[in-house]
Amino acid sequence: xxxxxxxxxxxxxxxxxxxxxxxxxxxxxxxxxxxxxxxxxxxxxxxxxxxxxxxxxxxxxxxxxxxxxxxxxxxxxxxxxxxxxxxxxxxxxxxxxxxxxxxxxxxxxxxxxxxxxxxxxxxxxxxxxxxxxx
Numbered sequence: 001x002x003x004x005x006x007x008x009x010x011x012x013x014x015x016x017x018x019x020x021x022x023x024x025x026x027x028x029x030x031x032x033x034x035x036x037x038x039x040x041x042x043x044x045x046x047x048x049x050x051x052x053x054x055x056x057x058x059x060x061x062x063x064x065x066x067x068x069x070x071x072x073x074x075x076x077x078x079x080x081x082x083x084x085x086x087x088x089x090x091x092x093x094x095x096x097x098x099x100x101x102x103x104x105x106x107x108x109x110x111x112x113x114x115x116x117x118x119x120x121x122x123x124x125x126x127x128x129x130x131x132x133x134x
Contacts, residue, residue: 007110009033014114016040017121035061043068068093093118
């Protein structure tokens with residue numbers, strides 16, 4: 001199963017959703033993972049970051065952002081284009097029990113920690129749902 005990045009990179013990504021996230025965000029951007037920095041910004045509502053992901057052909061990460069925003073077309077695209085892990089991750093960001101079980105069953109519980117941070121951050125925000133649709 002492709003998990004896209006090493007575990008420590010995913011954990012740094014997860015930290016971008018905490019109060020002390022700026023150093024992690026800057027580290028990702030400067031150390032070869034600008035797409036994860038852009039994804040973090042997109043999840044936090046940046047249309048510019050979402051446009052950057054599309055422009056640089058990180059379609060799977062743009063779709064992940066949109067799936068987390070409950071876009072069924074993006075979720076379907078992830079599922080149909082070999083990005084099952086990202087589709088399940090979007091569900092885990094909403095605490096869907098089946099997604100939580102899936103990560104536990106595949107021994108990928110680190111993703112649950114990250115999804116929990118995304119969920120906690122999102123639950124504390126007020127969103128403008130005028131973002132570009134996938």
